[in-house]
Amino acid sequence: MVAASVEIRLAAAWNALADVNDPEIPTVSVVDLGVIRTVAFSSDGRTLEIELMPTFVGCPAVDVMRDEITAKLSALGIADEVRVALSFVEAWTSERITARGRERLRRSGFAPPVPQGRIPPDRDPLDELAVLPIASCPYCGSRNTTLENPFGPTLCRAIYYCAACRQPFEQFKTV
């Protein structure tokens, strides 16, 4: 076993995770997507345990992410074993995407999800998620956009149209 302190090994693990991207949106890392809930060593220090929170329960990319995380962290040689477990203890929400993740989404042509702080306090957020009409066009920045389809090419994407630059675009769904 490598003698480096737990803190150093954990920092190495987080650094490596920043290089694992969402296979469906390859410009955003799993860290910026907010799908890593915890990174910790087992009490005997031998096993590195990762809690992964799927963006959508049925996301087929989760298995790919899991394999890539396991391979990347195993290659670091900081633990005898790497275990990646799916966690639903708390719900992943689109609020977990970091500011850098939102910016990277936008630069790759995806409108970031609507911040849920915009939901009026007297409304049930679960009733409002699906009907939030606001998405800024990732190409020209206009808010003159319309929701074409709340369902898109993957579970986490919705389809919009920008009336200003006349481009269809996708949004990472607010959930």
Place this chain on the structure above:
Amino acid sequence: MSSAAPPEALLGDVTRDALAELLLATADDEFVIGFWDSEWTGIAPMLEEDVAMSSIAQDEIGHARALYELLAETTHDDPDRIAFGRPADAFRHAALMNHPRTDWAFTVARRFLYEHADAVRLEALARSSHERLAGLAGKMRREESYHRMHADAWLQRLAEAGGEARKRLTAALQRLWPDADAVFTPLSGEPELLASGVLAEPLAALHGRWRARVRPTLERLSLPVGGDGAPPPDGRTRRTDDFRWLHGEFTMVAGSEEGATW
């Protein structure tokens, strides 16, 4: 990790059996409706709906997978065996899911009745004393809000269209209502589920809440509202030839080479 505490450490045998019954019923509902609705891929009435219905079906099958995995941990089984290795008569979905896809109005009617039943059930499961089930239900609720909006929008659209669309929608609602009640057919382990707090409220109470929730929408659109009868006792054990056909379809690949991986 707090989530690592296995359910069996907390639950007695009887409650564990009851939990398995609840998980199987819920998972089978999601799995079977997901398979029926996946049949619209490529043939939905318009491109947007092709995408939407495929996405909704994928969500449902994904929810079923997560529930089967939780069930498999509870009963020391294999989730793939539970999904693809059971005979048709061992499925425990509500009678609502026995019907084939039929036409678009029929699919919309079933989705409307089911989405609201599922929403009422998920609200209760999100308050479960079983931490992992509660967490999973909470996550599923957020995704299902999109499905509900979709079903509500189409129900209104077909009802207000009049003519053939309204006629077919009305007939489908009349036909499906008694089988939709079956989502709330009492489970044999319900007393244990209630005593342990795994189920926060009796299914009869959830049944009443579901009816109260769908009634105003149906009345506003002058669509038929079903009776106030209790759910049928055999609501989760009755199987049809239509379902047996679907079962043959979805077990075909797994059944062709037992134990194969890909």
